[in-house]
Amino acid sequence: MVREVAESCVDGVVMEMVAAYCGRFYAAKPELAARRIEAIGFQVGHQLSERYTMERPRFSDHLEAIKFICKDFWSELFKKQIDNLKTNHRGTFVLQDNRFRWLTRVSLDPPAESTDATDNDSAPLGDTAAQTTSMLLYFPCGLIRGALTNLGISCSVSADMSNLPACSFVVRIKT
């Protein structure tokens, strides 16, 4: 049987990690905090995808690997699959989760602005709630990038949370 712990344990350590990096260590340097949070996610994603793919044949192409992330990887972590996958067939994939678990308890003021989590570090963020939320998203961005990197695909991942609690992760494969 697969070992389980309460979801609150994961929520707790992730939230406290984000709070520690944004509030205590790099309060004045959000871009540094963001990089550290992403790095932690990367590490976890890298290890998890290694474990989840142990008994699988190698993926034949990028799309197969992305589909693995959308289905198996996402299900292991969030007990649901990615709801919508889009691609421009030139190396960019948009993975949308209509109800991203880690954001279901976050509320923002109604005119929530679109915040791109990793692309515009310098973009002015409207309010602290939006900022905290975008900081929270560096972790899953890192998870996805780590998982794909372990599968031999180097890429950048950013998040778009303009329609909470839906969340889109944009994967750009480096060629």
Add this chain to the structure above:
Amino acid sequence: MPPLTAPKSGDALFASVDRVNAELFTLTYGAIVRQLLTDLEEVEEVNKQLDQMGYNIGTRLVDEFLAKSNVSRCVDFKETADVIAKLGFKMFLGVTATVTNWDAEGTSCSFVLEDNPLVDFVELPDTCQGLQYCNVLSGVIRGALEMVSMKTEVTWVRDMLRGDDAYEMRVKLIKQVPEEYPYKDDD
């Protein structure tokens, strides 16, 4: 031992909460510790931060615990310790702890864990001497108890990562802050 007042058993409690694959938790915590070691350099500082994170988590988990467990007021520290060991650990980590080594005054005891999901796949390299890897757990206990008016000190006595045969944390009750009721001014 007085009977536990909780109507729910540890197993029922664990079954009632949302659960996730323990690997995600274990690896996430491991990655956090590793990144803290890189960024903070001093092992002592890492210990302190892990404890602080645990404390903050504990102050929130206690609410969830009280809301879901139907535990009513514990009569004393002894009963509180039993509830934490049998129900608290079970509800969140899926394991139970043993309460042992009570002192004569009934103000300090040990929680012993033989199975600890926090350390699956963990090995400490020699460069991490002095790292209290599980400090988040002791922080959680301290934070949670403080929310129910018990100020405690929690220290690690045994640690399997350092070659001991179990995990043992010592919980010492420093003071019990009496709850203040909103008495009227003229009382």
